[in-house]
Amino acid sequence: MVYSYNLRSVLNDYRRIGLNDYMTSEVLEEARARGYDLIASVSTSSYTQRNKIQRHQFQVVCEIDLKDNYLNYIRMPENKKANHTKTCVLALPLNS
Numbered sequence: 001m002v003y004s005y006n007l008r009s010v011l012n013d014y015r016r017i018g019l020n021d022y023m024t025s026e027v028l029e030e031a032r033a034r035g036y037d038l039i040a041s042v043s044t045s046s047y048t049q050r051n052k053i054q055r056h057q058f059q060v061v062c063e064i065d066l067k068d069n070y071l072n073y074i075r076m077p078e079n080k081k082a083n084h085t086k087t088c089v090l091a092l093p094l095n096s
Helices: 019-033 046-056
Strands: 002-004 038-043 059-065 086-093
Touching: 019 038, 019 046, 038 046, 046 059, 046 086
Parallel strands: 002 038
Antiparallel strands: 038 086, 059 086
16 A cells, blocks of 8 residues: 655744654654555655655655746746755655
C-alpha cells in the first residue's frame, strides 16, 4: 500500500522552527504503524525537498522544471520563484 503525503505550506510565523520536520516524522510513524509499504510525496519547495531527502532519506522519483512546464509560472510571486524551481515526486520505502 502507498501512503500519499503532501504538506501544503507553513505560515510565515511558523517557518524555520522544525515544523515540517516534525510533521514529516509524525506522518512516517503513522504510515509505518498502519502497515504501509511506501510513502510518496509531491513537493515544489526546495526547502521541503531538501528536508525530506536529507533528514528522512526520501528518494527523488522524478523532477519537473516549473519555469518550462507550469502554465501559471508567470503568475507566481517573485519571492516564491527562487525556492520553487521544480516539482519533485519523492518516495520512501517503509518496510525496511
